[in-house]
Amino acid sequence: MTNEDLANVIFPNVSSDTSIYEKKYPERNLKEGAIVTRFAPSPTGFVHMGSLRTAFVSQFVSKNSGGVFYLRIEDTDGKRSIENGIEGIIKDLNDFDITIDEGALSETKSIGNYGPYIQSERKSIYQAYAKKLIEEGLAYPCFCTEEEIDSIREKQEHKKTRIGYYGAWTKCRDLSNEERIERIKNGEKYIIRLKSPGNFERKVVLNDLVRGKIEMPENDLDVVLIKSDGLPLYHFAHVIDDHLMRTTHVLRGDEWISSYPIHTQLFKLLRFEEPKYGHLGVVMKVDETGARRKLSKRKDPEAAVSYYHEKGIPIDAVKLYLLTIANSNFESWLSSNPDKSYNEFKFDFKKMSESGSLFDVEKLLNISKNYISKLTAEEVYANLEKFTAIYDKDFNKLIKNYKDYTTNILNIERVQKKPRKDYASYSDIKNHIWYMYDELFKPDKEDYDFQNIKDFNEINKILNLYLNKYYDFNDDKDTWFNKIKDMCDELGYASNMKDYKENPSNYKGNITDITTVIRVSLTTKAMTPDLYEIMKLLGPEKVSERFLIFNVD
RNA sequence: GGCCCAUUGGUGAAAUGGUUAACACAUAGCCCUCUCAAGGCUACAUUCAUGGGUUCAAAUCCCAUAUGGGUCACCA
Numbered sequence: 331m332t333n334e335d336l337a338n339v340i341f342p343n344v345s346s347d348t349s350i351y352e353k354k355y356p357e358r359n360l361k362e363g364a365i366v367t368r369f370a371p372s373p374t375g376f377v378h379m380g381s382l383r384t385a386f387v388s389q390f391v392s393k394n395s396g397g398v399f400y401l402r403i404e405d406t407d408g409k410r411s412i413e414n415g416i417e418g419i420i421k422d423l424n425d426f427d428i429t430i431d432e433g434a435l436s437e438t439k440s441i442g443n444y445g446p447y448i449q450s451e452r453k454s455i456y457q458a459y460a461k462k463l464i465e466e467g468l469a470y471p472c473f474c475t476e477e478e479i480d481s482i483r484e485k486q487e488h489k490k491t492r493i494g495y496y497g498a499w500t501k502c503r504d505l506s507n508e509e510r511i512e513r514i515k516n517g518e519k520y521i522i523r524l525k526s527p528g529n530f531e532r533k534v535v536l537n538d539l540v541r542g543k544i545e546m547p548e549n550d551l552d553v554v555l556i557k558s559d560g561l562p563l564y565h566f567a568h569v570i571d572d573h574l575m576r577t578t579h580v581l582r583g584d585e586w587i588s589s590y591p592i593h594t595q596l597f598k599l600l601r602f603e604e605p606k607y608g609h610l611g612v613v614m615k616v617d618e619t620g621a622r623r624k625l626s627k628r629k630d631p632e633a634a635v636s637y638y639h640e641k642g643i644p645i646d647a648v649k650l651y652l653l654t655i656a657n658s659n660f661e662s663w664l665s666s667n668p669d670k671s672y673n674e675f676k677f678d679f680k681k682m683s684e685s686g687s688l689f690d691v692e693k694l695l696n697i698s699k700n701y702i703s704k705l706t707a708e709e710v711y712a713n714l715e716k717f718t719a720i721y722d723k724d725f726n727k728l729i730k731n732y733k734d735y736t737t738n739i740l741n742i743e744r745v746q747k748k749p750r751k752d753y754a755s756y757s758d759i760k761n762h763i764w765y766m767y768d769e770l771f772k773p774d775k776e777d778y779d780f781q782n783i784k785d786f787n788e789i790n791k792i793l794n795l796y797l798n799k800y801y802d803f804n805d806d807k808d809t810w811f812n813k814i815k816d817m818c819d820e821l822g823y824a825s826n827m828k829d830y831k832e833n834p835s836n837y838k839g840n841i842t843d844i845t846t847v848i849r850v851s852l853t854t855k856a857m858t859p860d861l862y863e864i865m866k867l868l869g870p871e872k873v874s875e876r877f878l879i880f881n882v883d
Numbered sequence: 884g885g886c887c888c889a890u891u892g893g894u895g896a897a898a899u900g901g902u903u904a905a906c907a908c909a910u911a912g913c914c915c916u917c918u919c920a921a922g923g924c925u926a927c928a929u930u931c932a933u934g935g936g937u938u939c940a941a942a943u944c945c946c947a948u949a950u951g952g953g954u955c956a957c958c959a
Binding site: 370371372374404406407409410472476479487490491492493494519521530541544545546547551554556557558559561563564567568583584585586587588589590591609611612654655658659661662665690692693695696697699703743747748749750751752753762781811814827840841842844845846848849850855856857858859860861862 | 884885886887888889894895896897905906907908909916917918919920921922952953954955956957958959
């Protein structure tokens with residue numbers, strides 16, 4: 331019996347003529363140097379920060395080069411797939427503002443001419459290539475049970491040799507086609523394995539985009555190509571898909587490095603041109619015990635993309651952060667090109683870190699703070715509106731009622747060469763500006779944080795004097811400030827800090843004490859942005875109203 | 884255990900055989916200042932996991948050791 335007979339018994343309804351696929355998915359007609367990348371997650375839960383980094387970098391380099399970035403869903407393992415997994419992935423990508431040129435858009439929809447982009451829908455394609463390999467004697471059915479595989483491994487462990495299904499350890503590799511066909515016809519369960527021609531003593535070389543040359547032994551494992559449910563395993567599916575989808579660059583986590591020998595062998599056996607590979611280091615974190623470990627989906631909330639969305643950290647800030655940890659020269663590029671979009675940055679694989687980098691939330695927040703400080707008040711308002719519409723509906727209503735007022739608040743100390751930087755996220759903003767709204771300004775007396783002056787008689791005296799004699803809403807900033815100084819002199823407080831520092835005993839206090847009284851009575855807080863601006867925005871009615879709260883006593 | 888990878892300050896890192904080890908975050912101090920947020924200045928690795936070697940010269944090359952990570956599934 332021939333290999334063809336065997337192949338026909340195994341895949342009676344599949345043609346091994348793979349040239350139809352080669353024709354259906356022709357080489358892409360892209361300009362020289364265009365890069366085709368993909369993001370290929372399995373639908374097992376939310377998108378992890380590490381995967382997101384890979385997706386973002388993949389998209390970035392393809393965009394950089396005028397290429398294509400597509401999404402492929404790797405759902406060949408039914409056991410691990412979760413319900414609505416695909417939707418979850420697409421939502422995470424959306425939230426993160428990563429758009430695809432091609433690929434799955436939902437469970438049922440997709441765009442692009444190289445689909446289907448969901449692996450479980452590509453069964454017949456994989457089987458066609460598997461059939462071809464069987465015909466060529468490069469693959470065979472294996473009838474080993476789980477117990478048999480276990481016992482092989484135990485023997486190998488005992489003898490301290492290499493573990494795996496290979497060479498002389500195999501049971502089914504050299505069965506006759508007669509026996510194979512008979513056992514299949516008897517209903518025995520089987521899988522399809524590669525009949526690896528590899529030799530462990532020989533080396534293969536991976537020219538990795540980020541790590542350079544890596545030498546490894548050739549693969550001699552008879553790896554599983556097709557499972558008993560007829561679906562392929564990652565290795566096989568990846569090789570076929572990345573070829574048929576005409577991928578030029580495969581970017582993936584470095585946990586895949588060690589299976590490269592399998593992949594390169596498969597590419598060769600299938601006579602496919604191999605894409606370039608870039609293996610990215612894992613994203614780590616330091617846990618409670620001080621140990622470094624991989625950022626974990628289960629344990630670390632910050633591993634989820636949705637975390638940043640909920641926190642109101644601007645997506646662009648996260649991208650900026652991702653770029654700074656992805657390419658070591660990005661940060662200096664950005665500081666010398668502050669007005670350019672990060673999209674203009676030329677990504678360089680050689681500048682990627684080879685080791686796993688620590689995920690540093692502090693640094694992210696710092697980047698976010700700088701990012702927000704560069705936006706216009708209108709932009710901040712729009713983003714804040716979007717954020718609160720989902721996560722703080724009451725505040726959303728409030729800012730919409732006072733849209734111009736809110737924008738003006740957000741504009742305080744923004745239009746200047748060195749803008750204020752106090753919002754690291756949109757969820758932060760309310761904590762900084764709530765007191766500007768009467769609806770939220772309902773303090774108890776204990777909420778006021780007057781620093782040095784504790785005596786309410788003195789506080790009332792200062793406020794009344796200021797209100798009656800010095801405060802004029804129409805004053806410009808200099809006049810406003812000079813008047814406060816005048817009041818300091820009248821009340822025996824130092825209006826000039828230098829004088830005060832030289833002779834503190836000559837004064838009851840200094841100008842800071844006075845401005846603090848005004849500031850705190852208006853906001854309850856000892857630390858706020860520019861007082862003049864705040865008073866200007868509150869307006870004369872609110873100012874006097876808030877001053878007079880203390881007159882009750 | 885086999886194979887592969889990594890190891891520069893609290894953190895991310897630069898430097899790819901040449902002389903004082905960039906820069907950023909964090910931390911501390913000072914200055915500026917109506918308080919903050921910033922900003923400016925200064926400090927923070929006698930040393931690049933350890934031990935050998937090559938060299939006039941090593942964080943950079945080689946070897947060994949240690950530590951950490953990955954992988955060795957009908958998971959991806």
